[in-house]
Amino acid sequence: MTFNSIDFFIFLPIVFGLYWFAARNSIKLQNFILLLASYVFYAFWDWRFLFLILFSSLADYFIGLGLSRTEKIQKRKYLLAGSIIINLGFLGFFKYYNFFAESFSDAFSLMGHPMRVSSLSIILPVGISFYTFQTLSYSIDLYKKKISHEKNVINFLTFVSFFPQLVAGPIERASNLLPQFNKKRYFSYGNAVDGSRQILWGLFKKIVIADGCAVSVNLIFSNYEQYSGSTLLLGAILFSFQIYCDFSGYSDIAIGTARLFGIDLMQNFASPYFSRNMAEFWRRWHISLSTWFRDYLYIPLGGSKVKTFKNILNVFAIFIVSGLWHGANWTFLAWGFLHALYFLPLVVFKNNRRYLNTVAMGRYLPSFRELVSMVSTYLLVVFAWIFFRAESISQAVDYINIIFSESLVSYPEVDPRSLIVIIACFLAIEWFGREKQHPLADMNSIKATSLRWGLYFSIISIILLFKTSTQQFIYFQF
DSSP states (O other), rough: OOSSSSHHHHHHHHHHHOOOIISSSSSHHHHHHHHHHHHHHHHHHHGGGHHHHHHHHHHHHHHHHHHHHHOOOHHHHHHHHHHHHHHHHIIIIIIHHHHHHHHHHHHHHHHHHOOOHHHHOOOTTTTTHHHHHHHHHHHHHHTTTSSSSOHHHOHHHHHHHHHHHHTOOOOOOOHHGGGGSOOOOOOOOHHHHHHHHHHHHHHHHHHIHHHHHHHHHHHHHHHGGGHHHHHHHHHHHHHHHHHHHHHHHHHHHHHHHHTTTOOOOOOOOGGGOOOOSSSHHHHHHSSHHHHHIIIIITTTTTSSOOOHHHHHHHHHHHHHOOOOOOOSSHHHHHHHHHHHHHHHHHHHHHHHTTTSSSTTTTTTSOOOOHHHHHHHHHHHHHHHHHHHHHHHHHHHHOOOOOOOSSGGGGSSOOHHHHHHHHHHHHHHHHHHHTTTTEEEEEGOOOOOOHHHHHHHHHHHHHHHHHSSSSSOOGGGGG
């Protein structure tokens, strides 16, 4: 079941009605409805993997119970190790077994010792990269005594499987999400309206822009040898908007849906393409994952409180692991390595904390310097996206070679003019809404009701006009 499917728009009102009308006076019943709805939602993908998420959840619940009952350092370490082994073990087997097996075989072949390693027909469980990190962070925080053990097993299972963010995040922390399942929730008309607006904006980004870009992107990347450098550059730019609107669109729908049930999820994107350097980009892109790596890998390695060379190694470790998290392919490792290289000057010259505020705050337009910084940062990101989208390293290199050929100055063979106009309008809306949680957040400031509803109906009409076929969200494969 996807957010942009008819199934979901039948499923959501049913759950909403049961939650607020049938169970409004009982927190326990509300949480049970959310848990049941989450398992039904996940079962639409493949019901067999319900046993996997249930086992993973119960394992961390009982490990947490053990951590709460002992102060012995050695025993606590064993329990934490158990959580790490279970979570990363599942993730490693389902996601990386074939990749490492084939890489191991290739390495021996290069050394003149051919080796046959059997690959397995493994189906990747949807959302496994997200919920394993969520449960793992619970065990780590409990081990560090940053949080207390959740005694109610229903609440914990709901925390792990909460359907709006189960499949592709945001990757929530127990310190933020778990307490919300333990307190009385009251229906708020304002929250429900704002959540609906964010859902609408997310659907616009996904269906109109991401899916619209996908048509040209798939065509260009599948037949890149036949096109000019200008066309391939256009393809890379369109992919940058496809992946951003696809993933941030999912996050908007997830956050908006959660607000319908009185649950607040963390912001996952904050206008990343308006960043002035790479450090700011990573503070604004997939925030839940970048902060996860910061808190559970970068800081434990020493973070920035070490000598420059060690800090550089830490940065490379973070981005290589981030690339590997995205998928079992050398292209993702190359993408992560490139971003580490981008980060290098910021670490050496201590500029990684330079831009902590929103660009051009309180102003309609950026300065010339800010504009140059944003464009140059965006172009670096687009260059790295080529490796992310390519099927192999060799394809990415060939693609880049064609871009930097003489044909770069020619007119693109693919001409999605209407889509480019929509992207330009989208960027303008994002720009003027860059200081908000989402661009439609403060619609009540528009006093004219007819104007407000006219905008809503315009967005809905454009969505219906562009919706031709249901496209999977890109991050479902991760």
